[in-house]
Amino acid sequence: MGTTLDLATFAVSTQFGDLPERVVHETKRDIINLMGVALYSSVDPSLQILLDMFEAEGHNPRAGIWGAGKRTSLGNAALANGYTAHLEDYDDTHFPTVIHPSAPTVPAAWALAEADGAGGKDVLTAVALGIEVCCRIGVALHPWHYDEGWHITGTMGVFGGAVAAGKVHGLSAGQMVAAMGIAGTQAAGLRESFGTMAKPMHAGRAAQAGVMATLLAKRGFTATTAIIEGRRGVAEVMSPGRDLARATDGLGERWELYQNGLKAYSCGIVSHPAIDAAIAVRSRPGFDPDAVASIEAQVHPLVPELMGKTDLKVGLEGKFSVYHCIAVGLVDGAAFPEQFSDAKVHDPRLAALRSKIRLVVDVKLPEDESHLSITLRDGTKLEHHVEHATGAPENPLSDARLNDKFMALATHTLSEPNAKALLDRLWHIDAIDDVSKVLG
Numbered sequence: 343m344g345t346t347l348d349l350a351t352f353a354v355s356t357q358f359g360d361l362p363e364r365v366v367h368e369t370k371r372d373i374i375n376l377m378g379v380a381l382y383s384s385v386d387p388s389l390q391i392l393l394d395m396f397e398a399e400g401h402n403p404r405a406g407i408w409g410a411g412k413r414t415s416l417g418n419a420a421l422a423n424g425y426t427a428h429l430e431d432y433d434d435t436h437f438p439t440v441i442h443p444s445a446p447t448v449p450a451a452w453a454l455a456e457a458d459g460a461g462g463k464d465v466l467t468a469v470a471l472g473i474e475v476c477c478r479i480g481v482a483l484h485p486w487h488y489d490e491g492w493h494i495t496g497t498m499g500v501f502g503g504a505v506a507a508g509k510v511h512g513l514s515a516g517q518m519v520a521a522m523g524i525a526g527t528q529a530a531g532l533r534e535s536f537g538t539m540a541k542p543m544h545a546g547r548a549a550q551a552g553v554m555a556t557l558l559a560k561r562g563f564t565a566t567t568a569i570i571e572g573r574r575g576v577a578e579v580m581s582p583g584r585d586l587a588r589a590t591d592g593l594g595e596r597w598e599l600y601q602n603g604l605k606a607y608s609c610g611i612v613s614h615p616a617i618d619a620a621i622a623v624r625s626r627p628g629f630d631p632d633a634v635a636s637i638e639a640q641v642h643p644l645v646p647e648l649m650g651k652t653d654l655k656v657g658l659e660g661k662f663s664v665y666h667c668i669a670v671g672l673v674d675g676a677a678f679p680e681q682f683s684d685a686k687v688h689d690p691r692l693a694a695l696r697s698k699i700r701l702v703v704d705v706k707l708p709e710d711e712s713h714l715s716i717t718l719r720d721g722t723k724l725e726h727h728v729e730h731a732t733g734a735p736e737n738p739l740s741d742a743r744l745n746d747k748f749m750a751l752a753t754h755t756l757s758e759p760n761a762k763a764l765l766d767r768l769w770h771i772d773a774i775d776d777v778s779k780v781l782g
Contacts, residue, residue, distance in 0.1 A: 345571040348590045349478070350518035353471045353505045356594065358463040358772075361470055365597055366772070369470040371744055372434050374768045375604045376427050376444040377408065378748035381755045382679065383426035384409025388539050392422050405453040406781065409755045416453040420503070420553045423449035424546035428495070429539075430679050431661045432608040432751075437601045437735055438709055439480040439494055440611055440644075444602075446499030446548035447472035451506035453553055455777045460510050462771035462780075470599060472506030472552075477598040478589045479570060486583035488533075496531020496544030497580060503552020511556050523565025524555035526576050536610075537651060537659035604739040604747075606732040607677035609661040612644045614731035615712035616664055620671025622726045623716060631672045632691070633718045637699040639668060640713040646701050654687040663687075665696035668714070678750075710734035 343351070361369075383389065389410065396418050403413035407422045414422065427433050427445040434444050451468040454460070480487075480498040488494050504525035508518045528551040531544035559565075569575050570589070577584040607617050616639050623629060639645075641664070649664035660666040660682045669692045670681040686692060710731040716724040730737035739747070745765060752761035760782070767780050774780060 344568050345482075345586050345589050346522055346567060346569055347515070347519055348593065349475050349505075349570075350522055351515045352593050353475060353509055354513065354515045354518050356467070356471055358467045360594075361467065362597070365470050365599060366466060368599055368602065369466050369473070370769060370771065371604060371741070372444045372473065372602065373448055373465075373469060373771070374748055374765065375744060376433055376448050377764075377768060378751035379430055379432045380423055380427040381409040382432075382751035383429040384755055386426070386429060388429070389422065389426055391539075392418075392425060396422075405456040406778075408781065416457055416557070417550045417553045419456075420449040420453045420507075420549035421546040423452065424549035425542045428542035428545035430608045430682075431610060432605050432679065434602050434604050435611040436477045436480065436598070437603060439477065439484045439498075440488065440648075440709075441477055441480045441498055442495040442545060443473040443476045443499070443502050444469070445542075445545035446495065446552065447476060447502035447506045449546070449549040450503035450552035450556075451510050452777065453549075454507045454510040454556060458510060459776050459778070462774040462777060464510055465777050466772055468506040468509035471509055472502040472504075473602065474597060474599050475505045476502030477602070478593070479576075481598060482586050482589040483577060483581040483584050487581035490580070490582065491533050492580060493531035493533050493535065493541065493544050496548050497529040497576070499531075499545055499548030500525040500529050500551045500555075503549045504555045505552075507552045507556040508559065511560060513556065513559060517559045519567050520563065520565050521552075521555040521559035523567065523569040524558055524563060525551045526569035527565065528555075529576055529580070533648075536648070536662045537656070539658070541658075601735050603733045603735050604744060606739060606743075607667070608679045608682060609667050609677055610649045610664075611731075611733075612642055612709050613649045613664040613667040614733060615710055615728040616641060616645070616714060617667050617671040617677045618728045618731050619712055619714035619726040620668045621675050622728075623714065623724050624672050624675045626724065629724070631695060633720070634672070634695065634698060634716055635719045636717045637668065637695075638702055638715045639664070639699060640702045640704050640707065640715075642707045642709045642711070643703050643705055644709060646703060652696070657683045657685075657687055660687040663696070664701065665699045666692065668699055669695035710736070
């Protein structure tokens, strides 16, 4: 058996009753987190561009677009929901690969579940398995694949989307292998797109690819049976280094899903420990950001690589500027979607702080650790060390804080009573017999 068949067989053979209780709980958390983010983004003007295209191209209204009150084709719904789920960069992130696994996976499973009348247990099982497979393949290619410039959420997300949609749709092992092959040959997404609308499109297209792959495989469409491990497959072509044994090591016994973290801040994950540190310094009595003379941040090597933008023109670019992230942490004590508006990145006060920040790369630091040293104009030094950023697997967002995050985001679109009712249904989704009833 090869890697592709091993993973496909695992996905097809694993049922809801086989999932550990913690896997079920974490999967619920991932869905709740993602739904809140997508609902918040559903009023973003950029979504209307997609909706206008759907309308112009024509569509069969079979699945809903979350928060938009519209229905469209299965693939279009997955694309739109995956797009809004990733637009604010507030969705979950897997450590250490920095895959955002839920945005390609949940929308794909949800679209097929609506079409098939599937229940909450079906969706939970599909999402858990989609995330697991997506992240395991990512681990096998990490860090080489990402270092080449591929956006791993898009490239590995196609497998999460295909497995999740295929599981809901009842694919056999052979059909699942075909679906993974069809999805894998659509793997795409380049990091050059960060800070633009094209970045969240990677997640949406991965979800859409998963839906398409499932629908085609069910009808007998064929593909390579070795899309991952083949001589010209994803691993060989897209990653100069690889260790495919990681993809199947402890499969079904050790869950990579446990390494998935829910974000506390609406920006690139590797900036989060520095934001934690900045907010901690801001909270000290008498601190005045205007009194800052210089700032030194010790960070993981990925921080300047992913978050090094300095010439900011639009809010989306601020999400990939650790300089802006530290600045809003010091001034606003927050890094929520509001901190990444066009107005914020052009704020002279924030721009002045950004210019005072110097990064010191420490190859020994893990992704979720940072040390901030601030020198004030009077010579006073303020320091703060963060060992594990809020939301990292070692310092997870609590269920209570997740609920608060969901409510703050969902009420951007829904009334408070409706948001609370939706949150309750999502926590008890395994008791729902038809997921089309979840959003009401």
